[in-house]
Each structure stands twice: as structure tokens, then as C-alpha cells.
């Protein structure tokens with residue numbers, strides 16, 4: 001059995017923080033951020049807005065586009081690194097949607113989460129197990145950055161994006177390639193730091209906390225610019241397609257310089273590379289569906305267009321998938 005993407009939706013918290021506003025509390029400037037990253041402002045969730053809230057909003061929009069009732073869903077996959085609950089948030093979204101017949105679970109592959117989720121969900125349809133799947137990529141990294149660290153806090157925004165995948169006679173997922181390299185894990189972390197807590201004189205357990213995001217920006221940059229073109233080429237090879245046959249490239253929105261460098265290496269015309277970085281920043285697992293949703297709703301991405309998506313991030317993980325809209 002094949003599959004098709006039949007709906008897409010996105011949501012971001014309303015409050016938007018500009019670079020100038022940011023320079024009021026951290027030593028940076030609009031010029032520095034804009035020229036190094038392409039980011040002008042980003043949406044940030046307040047304490048009353050949950051990941052479940054924005055994910056549910058994105059999911060409802062995707063279901064409406066697909067013409068599917070929540071009760072018709074077989075599976076909900078939430079790709080996130082920032083759940084409302086470490087036990088997972090997919091079941092909370094299931095409840096909020098009223099998707100009573102679906103099984104729901106979280107999965108984590110950092111900023112590659114949407115691409116890894118797409119491929120994971122596709123396997124359930126291809127094997128004939130499920131017919132209707134909701135895939136959500138959502139993150140609220142604002143909860144986890146050190147707001148006094150100018151090297152990282154300027155990069156991130158909050159958001160959610162969702163797609164509906166349905167069984168289809170013709171398989172519209174044309175090719176994919178997923179990769180990871182744990183030896184490079186130390187370049188990008190949101191790590192648990194254990195503190196010993198003695199329960200008895202002999203027994204001690206770890207009772208610590210998560211440390212805010214740490215990143216070696218230059219190494220992540222080098223990794224992305226080298227690995228992303230490679231993985232796109234591999235996915236294209238598996239799909240039996242050439243770069244020039246792709247209508248749209250939707251890369252993880254980490255940094256405009258990374259998008260430009262990848263486009264240059266693959267000789268992709270810049271107008272084919274979708275970017276929403278200026279107004280959303282890096283929304284991690286949400287960035288690809290968030291960027292694609294806008295283009296679909298503006299009518300620029302149309303039926304039959306061939307799309308290459310590529311995610312990359314912590315792990316390190318990276319991957320690409322080619323599908324037809």
C-alpha cells in the first residue's frame with residue numbers, strides 16, 4: 001500500500017519577539033542576528049500556552065484540509081524534544097482532538113524529528129497496518145534555552161506543524177534516507193545533569209535537572225552544510241530523480257546561511273528553497289511543516305509538485321525525504 005500527504009496545518013504562539021527587543025536583555029543587535037542567521041523575530045509561548053495547545057491547533061487545521069474526522073485517525077505520532085510531560089504529550093493531543101480510535105506516541109529526533117516521523121509513519125501505512133495517520137512536529141525550545149546566552153537564545157522560536165498521511169493506491173513517498181552519528185553528540189545538547197541523592201548510606205540515585213541548550217555553532221554549521229546536500233542526493237537517488245526535477249526544497253529552518261550554502265552546493269535556484277526563518281527562527285521539529293504549510297495555503301505549492309524535505313540536528317541526526325504533493 002502507498003501513501004499520500006492529504007492535509008497540512010501549522011500553529012505558532014501569538015507573541016513575537018524582535019531582535020531589537022532581544023537586545024534589551026542580552027548583548028546582541030538586530031544587525032548581528034539578521035546578518036548571521038536571517039532571523040528578524042520569533043514567536044514564543046507564554047506560561048499559559050502548552051505544546052499540546054499549539055499541536056492540537058496545527059492538527060485540527062491539517063485534518064480539516066484532509067477532510068478527515070479525528071475519530072478516523074489510526075495513529076498519532078508526535079515528533080518533539082520538548083513535550084509538556086516527559087512521559088509524552090501525544091496522548092494529551094489525542095484527548096484534545098477526540099481521536100478516540102487512534103494510538104498515540106511521542107518520538108524524538110531533535111530538529112530531524114519531522115523527517116524521521118514521516119518515514120516512521122509511512123512504514124505503518126506501507127505494511128497495511130494503518131490507513132490514516134497524523135504526524136505532528138512541534139517544539140517549544142524557548143523553555144530550554146539560557147536566555148542570557150546570546151550564542152543560542154537568538155536562534156529559537158516555538159511552533160507546531162502537522163500533516164495527515166493516508167493510504168493511497170499510488171505511493172507519493174518517492175524516496176528517503178535517514179542518518180545519525182552519535183560520536184558527534186557533544187556538539188548540540190539539552191542534557192540531563194545528574195546530581196547524586198543519597199537514599200541510604202549505601203544507595204544513591206540521580207536527582208538532577210536538564211541543563212539549557214549548549215551548542216558548538218561552527219561545528220553544527222559545518223556538519224549541516226556537508227551532510228544535508230549528501231543526504232538529499234541519496235534520497236533523490238533512491239527516488240530515481242535529479243535535483244532539477246524537484247519543485248520545492250524545505251530544509252530544517254536553522255539558519256539562512258545554511259539554507260543558502262546547501263542551495264549553492266546542489267545548484268538549486270534560491271526561489272525553490274522555502275524559508276520562513278525571518279519571522280519564526282528555528283522551531284526545531286516544527287520548522288519543515290510550518291514553512292511548507294504557508295506555501296501550500298498561499299497556493300504556491302500545488303497538486304503534483306515534487307518536494308524534498310531535509311532535517312538535521314542534535315544526535316547528530318539528519319535525513320531527507322522526497323514526496324509528491
Ligand code: ACO
Nearest residue numbers: 028029032036111150151154217218220221254255312313
Ligand atoms: N550577538 C552578538 N555577538 C554574538 C552573538 C550574538 N547573538 N553570538 C555570538 N556572538 C559573538 C561571539 O561572542 C564571538 O565574539 P568573540 O569573537 O568576541 O568571542 C563572535 O560573535 C563570533 O562567534 P561565533 O560563535 O564564532 O559566531 P558565528 O559566526 O559562528 O555565528 C551561529 C554563530 C549563527 C550560531 C553560527 O555558528 C551558525 O550559524 N551555526 C549553525 C548552527 C545553527 O544554526 N544551529 C541552530 C540550532 S541547531 C539545529 O537546528 C541543527
